[in-house]
Amino acid sequence: MTIRVAVIxxxxxxxxxxxxxxxxSEGYKCVATYENGEDAISAIPxxxxxxxxxxxxxxxxxxxxxxxxxxxxxxxMQFIMCTSLEDPExxxxxxxxxxxxxxxxxxxxxxxxxxxxxxxxxxxPMSSQIARKVLTFFQAKEEKxxxxxxxxSAREQEILDYLSKGYRYKxxxxxxxxNIETVRKHIHNIYEKLQVNSRTDALNxxxxxxxxxxxxxx
Amino acid sequence: MTIRVAVIxxxxxxxxxxxxxxxxSEGYKCVATYENGEDAISAIPxxxxxxxxxxxxxxxxxxxxxxxxxxxxxxxMQFIMCTSLEDPExxxxxxxxxxxxxxxxxxxxxxxxxxxxxxxxxxxPMSSQIARKVLTFFQAKEEKxxxxxxxxSAREQEILDYLSKGYRYKxxxxxxxxNIETVRKHIHNIYEKLQVNSRTDALNxxxxxxxxxxxxxx
DNA sequence: AATGAAATACCACTATCGTGGTATTTTTCA
DNA sequence: TGAAAAATACCACGATAGTGGTATTTCATT
Numbered sequence: 001m002t003i004r005v006a007v008i009x010x011x012x013x014x015x016x017x018x019x020x021x022x023x024x025s026e027g028y029k030c031v032a033t034y035e036n037g038e039d040a041i042s043a044i045p046x047x048x049x050x051x052x053x054x055x056x057x058x059x060x061x062x063x064x065x066x067x068x069x070x071x072x073x074x075x076x077m078q079f080i081m082c083t084s085l086e087d088p089e090x091x092x093x094x095x096x097x098x099x100x101x102x103x104x105x106x107x108x109x110x111x112x113x114x115x116x117x118x119x120x121x122x123x124x125p126m127s128s129q130i131a132r133k134v135l136t137f138f139q140a141k142e143e144k145x146x147x148x149x150x151x152x153s154a155r156e157q158e159i160l161d162y163l164s165k166g167y168r169y170k171x172x173x174x175x176x177x178x179n180i181e182t183v184r185k186h187i188h189n190i191y192e193k194l195q196v197n198s199r200t201d202a203l204n205x206x207x208x209x210x211x212x213x214x215x216x217x218x
Numbered sequence: 219m220t221i222r223v224a225v226i227x228x229x230x231x232x233x234x235x236x237x238x239x240x241x242x243s244e245g246y247k248c249v250a251t252y253e254n255g256e257d258a259i260s261a262i263p264x265x266x267x268x269x270x271x272x273x274x275x276x277x278x279x280x281x282x283x284x285x286x287x288x289x290x291x292x293x294x295m296q297f298i299m300c301t302s303l304e305d306p307e308x309x310x311x312x313x314x315x316x317x318x319x320x321x322x323x324x325x326x327x328x329x330x331x332x333x334x335x336x337x338x339x340x341x342x343p344m345s346s347q348i349a350r351k352v353l354t355f356f357q358a359k360e361e362k363x364x365x366x367x368x369x370x371s372a373r374e375q376e377i378l379d380y381l382s383k384g385y386r387y388k389x390x391x392x393x394x395x396x397n398i399e400t401v402r403k404h405i406h407n408i409y410e411k412l413q414v415n416s417r418t419d420a421l422n423x424x425x426x427x428x429x430x431x432x433x434x435x436x
Numbered sequence: 437a438a439t440g441a442a443a444t445a446c447c448a449c450t451a452t453c454g455t456g457g458t459a460t461t462t463t464t465c466a
Numbered sequence: 467t468g469a470a471a472a473a474t475a476c477c478a479c480g481a482t483a484g485t486g487g488t489a490t491t492t493c494a495t496t
Contacts, residue, residue: 095353124350128341131349135313135342153472166418168452182474188455189472197454198482199418200384371442386482400444406485407442415484416452 003120006049007033008040008066009082010058014105018053021109028113037066045073051116054099056083056090064090064097071098078119082107088133095134101125148206151193159186164203221338224267225251226258226284227300228276232323236271239327246331255284263291269334272317274301274308282308282315289316296337300325306351313352319343366424369411377404382421 005022007030009015015033022030031049034040037058044052052070056063067079080101081094091102101119103112104127115125126134149157162172169187173180196202223240225248227233233251240248249267252258255276262270270288274281285297298319299312309320319337321330322345333343344352367375380390387405391398414420 100350100353118346122350123346124353125346126349128336128343131344131352132318132340132342134349134352135318155473164418164422166414166416166422168416170452178473179475181476184454185474185476186472187453191454196384198384198386199453200382200421203418204382204384373443388482396443397445399446402484403444403446405483409484417483 002027002029003051003116004029004031004049005116006031006040006044006047006052008035008037008052008058008063009033009055010035011055014055018112021112022116025113028116037061037063037069040066041069041073044070044077048074049077051078051080051119053080053082053116056081056085056094064094064099067094067099068097080115080119080125086130086133088136091130091133102130103127104130148194152190156186156190156193159183160190160202160206163187163199164207220245220247221269221334222247222249222267223334224249224258224262224265224270226253226255226270226276226281227251227273228253229273232273236330239330240334243331246334255279255281255287258284259287259291262288262295266292267295269296269298269337271298271300271334274299274303274312282312282317285312285317286315298333298337298343304348304351306354309348309351320348321345322348366412370408374404374408374411377401378408378420378424381405381417382425 005028007015007018007022009018012035015035019030019033022028032043032047034043038061040052040054041061052067054063054067058066061069063081063083067081070077071079078101079099080103081099082103082105083090084105086104094102101115101124103115103125107115118125152160158176159172162175167175169183170180173183176183191197191202194202194205196205223246225233225236225240227236230253233253237248237251240246250261250265252261256279258270258272259279270285272281272285276284279287281299281301285299288295289297296319297317298321299317300321300323301308302323304322312320319333319342321333321343325333336343370378376394377390380393385393387401388398391401394401409415409420412420412423414423
């Protein structure tokens, strides 16, 4: 069983180095190399490699954008980002775009081959330093949420939860075995604390939407 | 430099095994073991270990809840979850609670020690299989979104976008330079197509929330 | 040229929501 | 124990949202 690999990398020496490494190893074959994202996008869907190594820095279309487009066309294909940059923003964007691995350029040849096999076998190859940065992104998201949320009492949070699910006042009242007027009062207090005056505004304040979701969907 | 480790694990044999492993290794010291989360929470903030190994399955307070509380008290402390479960929900919740590592019980002693050192040094030790599951959580989105969304005409999508931002009918009307009755009509059509009858329900149908987010925040 | 979908506009009615009060009981915590 | 915070309940009013109609115009496609 041979893993078919493609490489997108603008620097000729790195590109050739990768091709030689891959072709020189049992079980791996480099089936194509590209020096920019545009060429890769027009050729890769036909070629159907198993794994694609992508440089983040590409002239024209960036590596991240290339992955986003390719992943949409070929959901089964595995993408590994290769870069010198470790900043969280790039890591996050790359992974969100559909990459499953993230290697820095200092990675040893052995580790590169391992990473390719790993991605092919359902893993997500990345150093634990990078994994930590991913986690930071995860955990950072919550903070802001709680900041608004912990202004509210437990009961208020409970009611807000029902609001978020679209329940009407009287439904909430019967679910909580309290009077509708009490529900109304709680919600009034919630709105005051959050400085809003509608259900939707309250929810948007407490559960901020992931950016770009709608823009993307259009 | 010695890394000070604490262990929270209800099964005596596993607990003892970990303690022996840690104390038998140069550079590591097991400073305490606990058989449940409650004991750990009352003792660990005083003790200030560098790294805490936490079993997910604990009697009473779960491992995840224990980490959440401890992390709030001691943000610098590193937590590694140990479990036999690899299901995405647990992984996600544990990491969101503040754990930085996630080991399965099949991990070898050497890898366990490596993981402890790794967490201590700013990494996030986890297998690449687990890393992939984390990514899946990141990437799991869209799909359903578009399915509901493309039932709607462009104008309807535009109006739904305003609804999601909390605008009132008359605000939408003046933003789009159309009559409020037209807005009302569009929204009525939107609700019909989506088979709902309130703003919140429509938004929940088109922009499904990442599950577990709110439950976590409580 | 005809059909149909989408966008526009208007009306009347009901339900629900949001505001602004007051007041009692329960819980929490200093 | 005493004060503060939270939860409960009630009322009245105006604003907004949602329902169910009809009807005209525009635009794309057959």
